[in-house]
Amino acid sequence: MALRLFNTLTRTEEEFRPIEDNHVRMYTCGPTVYDFAHIGNFRAYTFEDVLRRYLKYKGYRVTQVMNLTDIDDKTIRGCQAEKIPLDQYTARYKKAFFEDIDSLRIERAEIYPEATKHIGEMVAIIAKLRAKGIAYEMNGSIYFKISSFPEYGKLSHMDISQLKAGARVASDEYEKEQVSDFALWKAWDESDGPVFWETEIGKGRPGWHIECSAMSTKYLGNHFDIHCGGIDNMFPHHENEIAQTEAATGEKFVNYWLHNDHLVVEGxxxxxxxxxxxxxxxxxxxxxxxxxxxxxxxxxxxxxxxxxxxxxxxxxxxxxxxxxxxxxxxxxxxxxxxxxxxxxxxxxxxxxxxxxxxxxxxxxxxxxxxxxxxxxxxxxxxxxxxxxxxxxxxxxxxxxxxxxxAVLQREDAALDAEIEEMIDRRNQARKNKNFAESDRVRDELLAKGIVLEDTPLGTKWKRKL
RNA sequence: GGCGGCUUAGCCAAGUGGUAAGGCAGAGGUCUGCAAAACCUCUAUUCUCCGGUUCGAAUCCGGAAGCCGCCUCCA
Structure with a gap:
């Protein structure tokens, strides 16, 4: 039977067919490495892990790319608060991220590109968009002109003219032609401190959305199979990714968009x-x-x-x-x-x-x-x-x-000599029908996390989870 | 204001027109020195509520209530 996936783009369940025979190329939005990830983040990564594992179960070869966002407002703020370089600050959370996904038995993706190592690729896309007249510069920052991309809104099914100008828009004080235009490149200002890149499009840093376009197309091609992320990324992040990527390449970007819902805690x-x-x-x-x-x-x-x-x-x-x-x-x-x-x-x-x-x-x-x-x-x-x-x-x-x-593998360490000795002592007591002693030893072992089972084949032990 | 989702037993959760999967917890039983594990039996006449369509609705339609999201950098 064929795998069917719910595609956000069409809001229907569709049969999954990879572009390349037997090879699935997928991009999964990864962590912003400014803090330890929370269980909500891991719901997304666990879902993506199940997806990639099941694709492999079905015989597909999988190339998964997961980005590490190591440059944004929060990472800049974080490293400034600690007065350490940006890369030193983010390195700590990159390491923590990999420790966490390992403990959750999340398989490693094939590629984990870091935003800071792909500034050149991002600049190239932005320059291309500007050359096409789809992006414009304002006070050193560069914006994507939404009005130049008629399909804008096709993923989230949002009508831009209906958007309420929220409080957060006001905080973005740049003068854009249209409020819904989004930043591709942010001009350096004093609050960024030493964090900036000198490039052909100016001194500054990339906007958030552009990294995913640059890194996904670099490693997966302009047109690939699956793009995943949390439901909150549907708009504006993924909508913007589609706009800037398709405007730049002139090709369809992604065939299947998959979004996981959030978790709530204790209701x-x-x-x-x-x-x-x-x-x-x-x-x-x-x-x-x-x-x-x-x-x-x-x-x-x-x-x-x-x-x-x-x-x-x-x-x-x-x-x-x-x-x-x-x-x-x-x-x-x-x-x-x-x-x-x-x-x-x-x-x-x-x-x-x-x-x-x-x-x-x-x-x-x-x-x-x-x-x-x-x-x-x-x-x-x-x-x-x-x-x-x-x-x-x-x-x-x-x-x-x-x-x-990926839940069956046990992490049982071998029994140490003391515990083996206790099990022997208990069996000796049982043989002598000294059940008070044998039960006492069993309770003692239980307190150490060792559960005993007396079977016809002898006493078995296991470690409690 | 615009858009989207959800509401199934004590808890978690499948089921999207044909008479309520599964897990956990709970009760009783078998086995066992006692346990553990396992097995057996029981645990929602009913799916938030109110209407409607239908031979038949948890499932479709309309309405109400509650909860959770998105609407410019939050998975």
Missing amino acids: RKMAKSFGNFFTLRQILKRGYPAVAVRYLLMSTHYRQQLNFTFDGLEAAKAAIERLHDFVGNLGAVSGGKLNPVVDELINRVLADFETALDSDLNMSAALGAVFDFVRDINRLIHDKHMSEVDAKKVISTMARFDTVL
């Missing part, structure tokens, strides 16, 4: 004033495993607003433990007669999983299929209708799912 929008604003690091500090955050972020359909709660995080943790136990228990199945029902169940869950994800990445439905499968197989194990060969097939099916889900 309210995430805001520092509500005390419900969390970075990933803060969540981890509270003792939750990153993989539970991953599960929670991806388990709701990406175009649905997600309610992030600590109860939900506990539930996510428990759900992952069920999956871990499932795979662990399969490993203990030995001998037995081949059961053809297992193949039927595998075929069914593969079909259901893929149908769900093909349908605009319906992860909730896909997980539902996986858990149905878990219950059905557990029943066969319980009734002793599973063979070792069957169990191995189930394990590899789960591994296949996990190339998309």
Whole structure:
């Protein structure tokens, strides 16, 4: 079956067809590296990770580009506050960003271009737009003339003439021909301090939108398959990207625009004033495993607003433990007669999983299929209708799912000598029917995060998530 | 003011015309020295509310209420 994706451009679900056979080129809006990213940011990156993993699952080769915005108002303000160079300031948050996505098991994109290393490419586009008469200069800054791009608004379905002149417009004191014209290049002023580039279009720094146009087309070509981002970037950011890129190249820019909805925390929008604003690091500090955050972020359909709660995080943790136990228990199945029902169940869950994800990445439905499968197989194990060969097939099916889900891999360290000694001591006590002692040792181990299971094959242990 | 989305059990969340997936939590049972894991049974006659269309609506239409967004640099 074919993958279908909801395209913001057309507001319909469309069958996905890459431009190049079997090769998908996608651009995903990345972080502005001025602070630690919050869980809302990671919802976007987790969604994009699921997308790229599922594309690969379907056999596509993926080239993903994710930008690092390391020059904008906030990074300038930040480095000035600390009185350190811009690159030194942003380096800290670039490093943190990669640590965070690693802990969430977000696969690395192929390319992470940094805005500050692509000023030349941006200048080239701006110069081209100016030569075409689509951009104009005003007091050293350069603006894109929206009236010269009749299709402006086609992504967000906004009618520019209806836009309310908001408070934020007033803060942009430059004299533009039209309020909705946006900056391609910002002339240097004193508040920028040492942050500027001397270029053929003047002394200053790029506007925000231009970096994405410059870096996406550099690495993916003028026309590529997918562009993702948070729903808030739809307007104006992506709308402006389309305008400036298509005006410059004369070609269609992107075929499929995908936008993830925001998350709210405990039923309210995430805001520092509500005390419900969390970075990933803060969540981890509270003792939750990153993989539970991953599960929670991806388990709701990406175009649905997600309610992030600590109860939900506990539930996510428990759900992952069920999956871990499932795979662990399969490993203990030995001998037995081949059961053809297992193949039927595998075929069914593969079909259901893929149908769900093909349908605009319906992860909730896909997980539902996986858990149905878990219950059905557990029943066969319980009734002793599973063979070792069957169990191995189930394990590899789960591994296949996990190339998309990425929640199965355990981070169990080996037991240290002290804990092994405790387990031995407990088993000795059990043998002697000294259950008071054995239960005491078990509680002690539990306090260390080690859970014991006494099975017919002996005592098994696992680490709590 | 313009535009968009959402409201399904205690919590999270699928389902978009044919009689309510799944996860978590909870109750009872089997297994176990006791647990754990697993299995079995139970847990929404009903989908925010009010109308309408239809043989049939959580699903379509109209209205109301509540919540969340975007409207110039916020994922």
